[in-house]
Structures are given as structure tokens and as C-alpha cells.
Amino acid sequence: MNNITYIENELTALREALNSHQLYRALSSVEDIKSFMEQHVFAVWDFMSLLKALQNHLTTTSVPWVPVANPATSRFINEIVLGEESDVNELGIPKSHYEMYLDAMHQIDANTNQITLFIGCIQDGLSIDEAAIKANLNTETLQFVQFTFDVIATNAPHKIASAFTFGREDVIPDMFFQIIDKSKTSDNSYSKLTYYLNRHIELDGDEHGPLSLKMIEELCGDDNQKWKDVLEVAKKALQQRIALWDGIYNLISNTAVEA
Numbered sequence: 558m559n560n561i562t563y564i565e566n567e568l569t570a571l572r573e574a575l576n577s578h579q580l581y582r583a584l585s586s587v588e589d590i591k592s593f594m595e596q597h598v599f600a601v602w603d604f605m606s607l608l609k610a611l612q613n614h615l616t617t618t619s620v621p622w623v624p625v626a627n628p629a630t631s632r633f634i635n636e637i638v639l640g641e642e643s644d645v646n647e648l649g650i651p652k653s654h655y656e657m658y659l660d661a662m663h664q665i666d667a668n669t670n671q672i673t674l675f676i677g678c679i680q681d682g683l684s685i686d687e688a689a690i691k692a693n694l695n696t697e698t699l700q701f702v703q704f705t706f707d708v709i710a711t712n713a714p715h716k717i718a719s720a721f722t723f724g725r726e727d728v729i730p731d732m733f734f735q736i737i738d739k740s741k742t743s744d745n746s747y748s749k750l751t752y753y754l755n756r757h758i759e760l761d762g763d764e765h766g767p768l769s770l771k772m773i774e775e776l777c778g779d780d781n782q783k784w785k786d787v788l789e790v791a792k793k794a795l796q797q798r799i800a801l802w803d804g805i806y807n808l809i810s811n812t813a814v815e816a
Contacts, residue, residue: 560774560777560784561770561774563577563775563788564784564787564788564791565724567788567792568723568791568792569793570759571792571799572627572728572795572796574799575728575732575798575799575802576639576732576735577801578600578735578753578799578803579806580593580727580803580805580806580809581735581736581800582604583806583809583810584736584809585610585721586733587665587681588812590665590667590747590750591665591666591667591809592745592805592809592812593661593736594658594661594662594665594667594750595652595662595667595668595669595672596697596698596801596804596805596808597801597805598655598658598659598662598669598672599672599675599698599701599702599727600702600766600798600801601654601655601658602655602672602676603701603705603706604725605641605642605655606706606709607704607705607708607717607720607721607725608634608638608641608710609638610672610709610716610717611634611714611718611721612634612635612638612660613624614712614714614717615627615630615634615647615714616631616634616635617631618652627632627775629771629775630771630816632635632775633765633768633769633771633772634772637765638698639655640654640747641653642675643716644657644756646660646749646752647748647749647752654753654756654757655745657752657753657756658750658753660748660749661671661752664721664747664748664749665747667725670696671692671693672692672800673759674691674692675688675689675692675694676690676713677693678692681812683780685706691703695777695804695808697801697803697804697805698801698804698805699740700800700801701797701798701800701801704720704794704797705720708720708790708794714776715773715777715786715787716786716787716790717757717778718741718769718772718776718787719773719787719788719790719791719794720774720790720791720794721769722766722769722770722772722773723791723794723795724794724798725786725792725794725796726769726793728767728794728795729758729766732798733754733755733758736754738784739786741784773787
């Protein structure tokens with residue numbers, strides 16, 4: 558059994574818990590989708606920092622330029638950056654996936670005030686924690702974002718790649734399929750969200766997911782400690798995603814009770 562297979566076997570229970578999460582069954586109305594998106598948008602946003610951290614470590618982003626150790630990994634990262642920062646939306650207009658997500662939120666009149674305030678605080682130079690206080694983030698949402706930046710702060714490419722691969726690229730296709738499958742309505746009220754989710758399923762399942770696993774292999778090589786680190790970060794990343802889903806489910810459930 559190779560290291561990737563071992564890790565994926567070790568993550569089976571967490572992935573099953575994520576794919577069978579009660580949140581998916583709770584997405585039964587547009588109001589539920591709004592509640593979901595208002596929290597999930599923070600995961601859409603902080604994904605870009607994981608990706609940019611990998612770009613900084615695995616490609617040359619400084620001047621003067623020097624060749625990188627592994628051009629194949631560099632190409633993979635740059636391809637993802639191209640897609641995430643300047644993909645095309647359903648109208649063929651170049652936009653980042655974060656901006657597409659905001660457009661999808663606007664389509665269903667989801668509240669973007671919290672994420673807009675949070676990003677504004679970051680642009681003004683506030684720390685993640687300071688911006689979170691200003692924007693009054695939910696506990697689980699804040700903890701999810703904090704974990705992302707804690708991993709980035711390790712400056713260890715294999716750990717960042719683990720959160721990126723096993724916490725995002727490798728689970729997104731199944732996770733987003735569940736959202737699409739369980740949240741169908743009779744109208745086209747959130748076509749932009751459906752496009753966003755389907756786009757990720759297409760890219761991550763067919764291209765990015767398999768390549769990200771190769772990136773892990775290249776970064777860890779024969780270093781047993783690095784493989785242990787990768788597994789530890791991967792487990793924590795999935796636990797944080799499940800906790801985020803718990804938080805969103807509770808928000809939706811509480812709103813239903815109040816109504």
C-alpha cells in the first residue's frame with residue numbers, strides 16, 4: 558500500500574461523515590441556501606490564500622526570476638491560479654471564483670454585508686482575528702478560517718498542500734454533488750450557484766484532484782515525518798469542514814424553529 562492510499566484509507570470515516578452530513582438534507586429552500594452561502598463564502602475566500610501560499614512556495618513569484626525545482630508542480634499550481642482568479646462565468650466573462658460566488662449570492666438576495674465588511678477590514682490592514690471581531694463571524698466559521706491561516710503560517714509546503722489537497726480539492730466534487738443533489742428546487746433561482754458548484758466538480762474531479770495528489774507525493778518523497786504531517790493536517794482539515802457544516806446546520810435549524 559502506497560502512502561497516498563494509506564492516507565485516503567485513514568480519512569475514510571471523516572469523508573463519509575462529511576458526505577452524509579445532515580446539512581445537505583436541510584437545504585430545502587432558497588432561505589436555507591442563503592444561510593449556507595453566507596457562511597460558506599468564507600471558505601471560498603480563504604481557499605485562495607491556501608493556493609497563493611502554494612504558489613509562493615512552489616513557483617517563482619519574486620524578481621529576479623530563477624527556475625523552480627519542479628516545473629510540473631509549478632505548472633499545476635499556476636493552472637489552478639489561472640482558473641481560480643480568472644475563470645469564466647456562465648456568460649463567458651472572466652471572474653475569480655470568489656466573485657462568481659458573490660454574484661450567486663446576489664442572485665438569491667443572500668446577505669453579503671458580513672463578508673464585504675470582513676474583506677474590507679483585511680484590505681485596511683487588520684488581522685484575521687481583528688476583522689472577524691469587526692464582522693462578528695460565527696464561531697465555527699472563524700475557526701475554519703483560523704485553521705487555514707494557521708496551516709499557512711507553518712511555511713511548510715507539504716502541510717499547506719495537505720490542507721489544500723485533502724481538505725479541498727480531493728473532497729469538493731463529492732461534497733458539492735451532495736449540495737446540488739439535495740438542494741434542488743423547481744425553479745432556476747440559484748443558477749449561478751449551480752454553475753459555480755458544477756464548475757468545481759468538473760475541474761477538481763477531472764483535473765485538479767488527481768494532480769494535487771501527485772504534488773503531495775513530490776513534496777513528501779521518502780520523508781516519513783512529512784507523510785505523518787500530511788495525514789495529521791488532512792484529518793484536522795476535514796474535522797474543521799465538518800465543524801463548519803455543523804455550524805451552518807445549526808443556523809438553518811434555529812431559523813426554522815424561530816419561523
